[in-house]
Amino acid sequence: MDSTVSIGAILQRLKLAQPVLDAIRRHGRQAYPNECCGALIGQEDHVIEALSLPNTTAEGPRQRFLVSPEDYRIAEERAFAAEHELLGFYHSHPDHPARPSQNDLAHAWPFFVYVILAVREGDPADLTAWRLLDDRSAFGVVEVTCGASGRHRT
Structure with missing residues (x-):
């Protein structure tokens, strides 16, 4: 068992609008072999927008990602x-x-949800939250479901 993951009840559920899922998968494909990153905007448990952000890490974008304070501010203002x-x-x-x-x-911060997309040889694969x-x-695990509405903004 990975020490970063707890076995137990689902902490919450997260609904991704289909365009949001498509946008995250597209961003992962475009950024490969580097990590992509972005913000999840919505209400309660429903994500209606994926805001792609630049990966500003100096540690090597193939194994790390960093959202700069400026980009964090932009995401907050957009929301x-x-x-x-x-x-x-x-x-x-x-x-x-x-x-x-x-x-x-x-x-990580305890009040945010984190979606992770596996990208295998350039192809988007599993997505977890x-x-x-x-x-x-x-x-803790967050159950992901997909819906039909939403938007993506780059």
């Missing part, structure tokens, strides 16, 4: 302007499983 909330973030794991890494665990446990010891 506020649309009368929605910043629900969390997505990123890809090129040629690795869609499971949180130790680095993901070290940099996670939320940091309150004690910050591991991630």
Whole structure:
């Protein structure tokens, strides 16, 4: 068992509008072999917009991602302007499983949901969602469902 993941009840459910899922998968394909990242905007448990953001890490974008403070601010402002909330973030794991890494665990905040897309040899594969446990010891599973409405903005 991966030490970054907790076995247990589903922490919550997350609904991704189909255009949001399509946008995340497209972003993962375009960024490969690097990690892509972006913001999840919506209300409550319903993501209606995937806002792609630049991966600004200096540690090597093939194994890490970083959302800069400026890009975080842009995502917050975008959500506020649309009368929605910043629900969390997505990123890809090129040629690795869609499971949180130790680095993901070290940099996560407990009030956001994190969507991870596995990209295998350039092709989007599994997509999972996670939320940091309150004690910050591991991630809990978030169940993902897909719907028909929403939008994507780059």
